[in-house]
Every structure is written in structure tokens, then in C-alpha cells.
Amino acid sequence: QEESARDPLTGFYSRRFLELKLKSELTHMLHRGGGARKIKEVSVVMIDLDNFKLVNDTFGHGEGDRVLRTMASAIRGSVRKDELICRFGGDEFCVILSNTPIDIAAKFAEKLRTLIANNPDLVYRTASGVDTIRVTGSIGVASVTGSKASDSDKLMKAADRALYRAKAGGRNQVCIFDPKRDVIE
Numbered sequence: 001q002e003e004s005a006r007d008p009l010t011g012f013y014s015r016r017f018l019e020l021k022l023k024s025e026l027t028h029m030l031h032r033g034g035g036a037r038k039i040k041e042v043s044v045v046m047i048d049l050d051n052f053k054l055v056n057d058t059f060g061h062g063e064g065d066r067v068l069r070t071m072a073s074a075i076r077g078s079v080r081k082d083e084l085i086c087r088f089g090g091d092e093f094c095v096i097l098s099n100t101p102i103d104i105a106a107k108f109a110e111k112l113r114t115l116i117a118n119n120p121d122l123v124y125r126t127a128s129g130v131d132t133i134r135v136t137g138s139i140g141v142a143s144v145t146g147s148k149a150s151d152s153d154k155l156m157k158a159a160d161r162a163l164y165r166a167k168a169g170g171r172n173q174v175c176i177f178d179p180k181r182d183v184i185e
Contacts (some may be wrong), residue, residue: 007087010072018086022152041142043097044159050090050136050171068079102143109139109174110127
């Protein structure tokens with residue numbers, strides 16, 4: 001059961017496991033310690049690799065897998081032991097930061113973005129030494145507290161909308177969910 005909940009390439013949890021675990025965690029938080037008013041913030045950080053498809057298509061799936069393992073190592077080295085990390089999709093990762101306010105989650109996201117952007121193993125150069133492909137990260141951050149914490153789907157969608165805005169805004173940046181700009185259906 002543990003093996004089926006994990007991605008074999010990165011060792012991170014699968015998307016399905018994350019969705020079940022997040023729902024369970026939020027429900028548990030609602031029922032302990034006095035209900036919704038006592039809930040600390042839960043933040044979600046969604047990371048999507050910029051230029052991953054180009055690396056995968058240009059250098060092959062083996063190189064794409066190496067990029068994903070490099071990325072997984074960077075994330076793993078940046079989180080606390082009890083944080084929930086998953087491979088959300090092909091080149092998309094998600095980190096659940098329990099009891100973490102949005103400003104701290106945004107700092108964490110920026111630290112990750114910088115680690116990715118400055119990683120020499122994620123730069124591909126021509127023979128003359130000119131950068132041709134640089135893998136970077138677009139990151140979306142969202143947070144909930146109180147009674148809103150009962151809806152894990154909206155929390156994930158909020159982080160995804162912020163991620164989409166980071167991609168659309170030029171990539172290699174962190175965007176925080178803004179309910180005035182990021183519409184969730």
C-alpha cells in the first residue's frame with residue numbers, strides 16, 4: 001500500500017494520496033482544539049518546472065528523469081521532516097505546509113525558486129558555453145485558515161490558479177493566490 005502511494009522516480013507521494021491526506025488533515029484540524037476558530041493556517045505550494053518539456057524532448061526521457069530527481073532532491077532538502085510532498089503530475093510538485101502562514105510559505109516558495117534557478121545541473125549549454133535551456137520553476141502559493149480549511153479542493157485550486165498566473169506572467173516567479181484576480185470555479 002505504501003508503494004502504491006509513492007511515485008517510484010522521486011519517492012514523493014502520489015497526487016491521489018496527497019488529495020486524500022490533505023482532506024483528512026483538514027478534517028482532523030477542524031475537529032481538534034475547538035473547531036474552526038482554532039485552526040492554524042495550512043499553506044499549499046505548487047511548483048511547475050519551466051522548460052522541462054523542452055529538455056525531455058531535446059535530450060530524451062532519461063535526461064528528463066534526471067531533472068525530476070534533481071528537483072526532488074532540492075525540494076526534499078528544503079522542507080521540514082513532517083511536510084507532505086507529492087509529485088502532482090509530470091513536472092509538477094506540491095508541498096503542504098501545515099501550521100504555516102502565507103508569508104512564511106511565500107518565503108519558502110521563493111527559496112525553492114532560487115534553488116531551482118541557480119542549480120547548475122538544470123542548465124544546458126552549447127559547446128561554446130552559451131546557455132540554451134535553463135530549467136526554472138513557476139510557483140503558486142495559497143493558504144487557508146478557520147472554517148475555510150474544510151474545503152481541500154478549493155485550496156488546491158487556489159494554489160493552481162496562482163501557479164497559472166506565475167506561468168502566464170513570464171515564468172520563474174512566485175505568485176500568491178489573490179481572490180480578486182484568481183477566479184476559482
